Amino acid sequence: AKEAGRNTLRFFNQDMQDIINVRASLEHELRIAVDKSHFELYYQVQVNAAKQALGAEALIRWPHRKHGLVSPGKFIPLAEVTGLIVPIGRWVVETACAQLGEWQKDALTRDLSLAVNVSALQFRQSDFVTQVQAAVQRHAIPPSLLKLELTESLLQEDIDITVATMTALKEVGVQFSLDDFGTGYSSLQYLKQLPLNQFKIDQSFVRDITTNSSDEAIVKTIISMAQTLHIEVIAEGVETEEQRQLLLACGCTVFQGYLFSKPVPMDEFEAMLRDDQNM
Numbered sequence: 001a002k003e004a005g006r007n008t009l010r011f012f013n014q015d016m017q018d019i020i021n022v023r024a025s026l027e028h029e030l031r032i033a034v035d036k037s038h039f040e041l042y043y044q045v046q047v048n049a050a051k052q053a054l055g056a057e058a059l060i061r062w063p064h065r066k067h068g069l070v071s072p073g074k075f076i077p078l079a080e081v082t083g084l085i086v087p088i089g090r091w092v093v094e095t096a097c098a099q100l101g102e103w104q105k106d107a108l109t110r111d112l113s114l115a116v117n118v119s120a121l122q123f124r125q126s127d128f129v130t131q132v133q134a135a136v137q138r139h140a141i142p143p144s145l146l147k148l149e150l151t152e153s154l155l156q157e158d159i160d161i162t163v164a165t166m167t168a169l170k171e172v173g174v175q176f177s178l179d180d181f182g183t184g185y186s187s188l189q190y191l192k193q194l195p196l197n198q199f200k201i202d203q204s205f206v207r208d209i210t211t212n213s214s215d216e217a218i219v220k221t222i223i224s225m226a227q228t229l230h231i232e233v234i235a236e237g238v239e240t241e242e243q244r245q246l247l248l249a250c251g252c253t254v255f256q257g258y259l260f261s262k263p264v265p266m267d268e269f270e271a272m273l274r275d276d277q278n279m
């Protein structure tokens, strides 16, 4: 029994060591990827009630020689604890603005907005506003086409800094969307202090909306809050026509999800638009 116990312990230690080694090598590779800007943005279309494209959300991918395209769920948490999210986030803002600049040259894409995800650490950098402003100016884009997706937890960290940063960014002219809405604890009182343009209903409420009446009730509450505050509502994770119909009936006006398109590289995104303006 003692033997077995020792072996178990040894295996356990080996497993722990493996985890530590994998993490260390992933971190090392992520640092190299950051140095070389070795990332890609994928674009997922956002549509109106008539299924016309209004814009897209940019979602980062890390092409890895061994693991293929690494999804952000696998490396963004590591990027956050190591601080690498700051240069990664800078690259995302710069690349999104460059793309908006390209879109300006074509009547088909000129009016499309582009949403980017912003991490708390990135948002708290003292030069974040200057960075966003510089990228908007460098690519000569209408700032209102750039939408920053912020989460409730990010906004609640330090209300004074949040309000100051958002006010400065509003001066620049960019838009704000509250991502994963409904998963946090924001009160109406709190939200009305912030210059938000959009609430993004979290996909966890959309998933079961056609079968779960409390999810439907939550969605209706979010939409009526939004209407009170004159804020647009987008639903994410829309996968079926039934979900779309119900969301529409609840008063939702903008949609995103696999029903219309999964996130795709820019050449596919543009081909999709050229092919058919109704998704």
Ligand code: C2E
Binding pocket: 044, 058, 059, 060, 071, 072, 073, 076, 085, 089, 092, 116, 117, 118, 119, 179, 180, 203, 236, 237, 238, 239, 256, 257, 258, 259, 262, 263
């Ligand atoms: P998110 O911002 O909530 O993005 C939505 C996620 O849902 C994306 O996963 C998207 O591909 C996926 N999705 C879209 N439509 C559907 C659908 O109909 N059904 C289902 N089941 N899923 C759908 P993805 O691309 O893997 O991104 C995961 C998360 O990683 C994002 O969640 C966001 O929090 C983070 N992320 C992505 N790109 C960036 C980035 O550039 N910067 C930062 N800081 N975070 C990012």
Ligand code: CA
Binding pocket: 057, 117, 149, 179
């Ligand atoms: Ca998002």
Ligand code: CA
Binding pocket: 179, 180, 200, 202, 203, 236
């Ligand atoms: Ca989301």
Ligand code: CA
Binding pocket: 276, 278, 279
């Ligand atoms: Ca179509």
